[in-house]
Amino acid sequence: MLLFLARRIGVMLVTALCLTFVVFYLTNLPAKLETLAKTQAGSRISDAEVVSWLERNGYNQPMLLRYGEWLGAVPGWTREADDGSITGRCYRLASVTEPGAAPVRCGLIQGYWGNSTRFRADVANVISARLGATGMLMLWVLIVMVPMALLVGVLAGMREGSRTDRSLSTFAIASTATPEYVSGVVFIALFASSAVGLSPLLVSWGVIEGPVLFQGNARSALEKITFWNFFLPVMTIALYGMGYVARITRASMTEVMTQQYIRTARLKGVSFGNIVLRHALRNALIAPFTVIMLQIPWLLNGVVIVEVLFSYPGFGWVLFEAAANNDIELLLAASVVAVVVVLITQLVSDIGYVYLNPRIRIT
């Protein structure tokens, strides 16, 4: 088991290393650096100013060397000003200027995640704050999505081919066929507009006090999550993710329902409800469990659209902002986080599978 974990962590490190290098390469192409200089120093600056800005900020060295700096394997660049004070990668990160006051190397290995150029802040702070916000969103999505998906899947799979099965399956398929950018805007129009949809009706009936039923903007959820400001973003993600889990559950359930022991139980005269709850459910939930775990990194993707749509600044939003502004170190950190999330969920899903299914043992 320990060996298994060690190997998994090893793979994770190598993956993260490869991935960050690809990201580093793609964000440090000359044209991308020019974009960075223009977003940082002024969009209408001349080419000469771009060159001098890049040089002053240490972007003029070979790419591999700078990747090493970011990792912390290579000493950070330094430059001495006319008055004897020193600037450099590590000096900026530690915000000191006296010679020798900053460490020689300052990269990931030393625990420095670098600085975000978009947010003018420590990358570690930006990422942790935004990840927290997304964590809340994901938590609620899972709380809504999982029971809903399992319920739909189990009800549909209980009696294969029945009318319930047909209608629930079609619902599940329809929900996977509706991407977030469609359902999100339809929800806003239906529930969060004072001009069309339900809200004006409800207002005229005197059912709701405010102008709209739900808020079409989740910014206020940063301070305080309420049912009203979080409902739409959560539903948008949950609905799209739900269909897939429901279909897996249904498939798994139909398979279990044809097993010998279920038939035996039925022949023994156990009531249908009892069979489903006592005998079928546990075995039918193994497959959905792994799928739900694997669904998490995928949700992290869907979150980008929803967070941008509802202007909720979470991890997906940071990813979007960092990519749109070529914020190199923030992108690198975000990809590290993404890899870790993907691989940890895979690990949990593998281990969970073993615990749920005693027939498999990890060797």
Place this chain on the structure above:
Amino acid sequence: MMEPLTWPQIFAQLGIQFWPVWVALVLLYAVSIRYRRRLGLYGKLFDSKIGMFGFALVMFWVFTALFADLILTHDPLAQFSGMRNAAPGSALRDPGNGYPHFLFGGDALARDVFSRMVMGAREVLRIAPFAAMISFMIGISLGLPAGYIGGRLDTGLTFIANLVLAFPVILLFFLLVAPEIQNTAIPRVMAGILFLMPVLFFTVLLNARFFTQPMKRNLYVGSVLVVGLWAYSGLAFNADPLGVWGMSPNLLNVFVAVVFVNAPTVFRIVRGITMDIKTRDYVAAAQTRGEGPWYIMLWEILPNARGPLIVDFCLRIGYTTILLGTLGFFGLGVAPESPDWGSTINQGRRLLTVYPHAALAPALALMSLVLGLNLLADGLREESLKD
């Protein structure tokens, strides 16, 4: 100045405009149902109501894309003064000889929503199935040996596939579809590698089968190489001497990114199925017959894996359609005035609360196509399980 149309009139007009589609659908269904017993898995599809319905939805859009020029009422890029955000059924101010109404109204730039939706079908169906197909060929070409041979090859390929899958898709798109990247060699190099795969795939496929009959082999492989490399030079390097094959750098970039995202998933599916099938008796029989590994992979394992692959192919076209829309949502990729559904939804959604028609028409189109593909996949799955 004509009167605006009422909703029943709009639907009647729609029915008339779509006539080529109705004719084609009726013909297709009549022929298919008549000969369904001779048509294998495709024929069995007509035993399942769900499958038939899904197939009808898909074919509706396929025929719409094919006959788009006959169906549309206006130039999808033309703007008509006075028709900004016009309601569905509005009459044109000065129709001239053209069609007098905007059936689904006008968008924020006074273009005809209906014509854009129809033309959008062509845009979407031009990219999505083709991209899914290339992804499949790559996934199959790499997944078969990874699953069949295993060992180092498997470890290496699986690692690369997992690497790509660990990337958040959006980040990948932002990195690959950015305009700065277009001017570098990266998309060309990637296209060079990715588009080579189908050519190799068919070459090896035919070579493995016919290498005992050199005459036939030379003919088949030769013609595949000629056509394949011709298309390859045009698509990947924009160097087609005859100028038939070609892709704008922008489209190529989108295409490469979509294929790059999809291929690893297909690879994993194919690898899994291969590992399962290679333990079957007929594979062992082929091995004892002394067949080469490529023959076994391509002519013994692959045909037996077709069921799940066809199902996944249908789903993947739908997923690719959604993915292209996502690109449109973030303003990446496709040409700005392009009527493709993702971009039109994104443009229309801004004014959704007051002028819902501009976004709803393409949104419903996209949903119905993806729904159709999903139902089709479901029908196929059910019928193929009955074997």
Place this chain on the structure above:
Amino acid sequence: MTQKNRKATELHKAAHLYARECRNGKLSRREFLTRATALGVAAPAAYGLLGLTGPAARAQTPQMGGTLRMQMDIKAQRDPRTWDWSELANVCRGWLEYMVSYERDGSIQPVLLESWEANEDATIFTLNVRPGVTWNNGDTFTASDVAHNIERWCDASVEGNSMAGRMSALSEDGKLREGAIEIVDDLTLRLHLSSPDIAIIVNMADYPAAVVHPSFTGDDPVGNPIGTGPYRPVSHEPGIGAVIERNPDHTWWNEGNGAWLDRIEFLDLGTDPSAWMAAAESGEIDLTYQTTGDFIDLFEMVGLPSSEAITASTLAVRFNQMQAPYDNVNVRRALQMAVDNAIVLELGYNDLGTVAENHHVCPIHPEYAEMDPPELDPAQARAMIEAEGLADHEFELISIDDNWQAATCDSVAAQIRAAGINIRRTILPGATFWNDWLNYPFSSTEWNMRPLGVQVLNLAYRSGVAWNEAGFANAEFDTLLDEANGIADADERRVVMLKIQQIMRDEGVLIQPYWRSLYRNARPNVLGAEMHPTFEVRYQHYGLS
């Protein structure tokens, strides 16, 4: 008091001239105010010259206190002189004030300067510093602080310092010219210009001209908020928002005339107006920063009336004459001819402005010379393109991904296409667009208003200037422009201007479809927050009723 008296009696001669023009209808009132006040005539006096009284004091005085929430982009801060977005300046306006301010009515009002005067030929300016102004760290604001700021502005070695160009009459070799500033006493200083420049004071109202404390060396005016204004920052998170509160430890020089609000919260809701709309509907914002297109009506529908500012801001859909096929004047003329500017205004900008005439001089500019509308003949356009052998050529029109700019270009492209000429559109994201904006063969650029017609022409169309994105090099044009720059009288200048405008037209420099009006939507209880022609958000004067 003595200074005020002096002003009332010794008005600048040119100001009288301007007043006459204005009365004769040759000079718009806005323009008159801009130019007269730029020469040192106080606004009430300037109104007096017109025989008008100044606008009545605000009908309703805002109540003290309250919190205002405004939608506005919050970007990472940097050194004020390198600011390239008005939003960067707007956040800091509560503590970083300006020497002078540009008002909605077009006048220049003194802020940290109390008054100024120019000599006859506008080469020597005497600036009188407002007495009694203190920095919020307790220091007194003096003439040497003004000199320090001007010196900062002249330093061209700082990347992106756009003030350096505005202060060129005071600088030499990228630095402040020796002897350009003469400090007379604690509250008086004199500027010696190398050439006449009546715009020098107007330039001090531009958003990068925020006045900073001598101790300001870094590049973050929020982290180190020493200023003269009544507010101070509480938090500032790029992409998310900023919170500003009244500074309880500081007495503002202008106390009683503003700083009504306790707290201002800026919310960055991204660039998508439908997100702002959703926020307004759920009551999360009180006003927008700038509303465009259909959203003006939409916000009004949900109870946020709009305010308008008429400007000489525009979108220049220009050709780069260095690049084929736009090096051919017939091609440029043909494309111009294919486009009906009125339809572009209707479809691309919702008719929220006035039609322009392809020469980048606005009717609200004093020297604007009236011309026939540009020729419109799509058939002829197609024939000319064919004659140049470009019948099958696919033109490409590039724009930034901003909503109204993209829509305008789509509209231009649709008309060119309707004339039977092949064209395709390319949209680049904001971060990328500026990489190459000077060199795109055919693209659009947003130009904000400048008070004088010659100013933009000097900036963008003179041979070899830094922002000459059209690659326009025409010796005759340059000579005429030099001539126009030396003529103070608008009537006389207009004669030259007509020739200049004609050259711009004949050379087919750009398709310039319209002059924009700018809009902002605010709840009815928000006072003093009308849209400003140069996007200023002076929240120290905003209030709630």
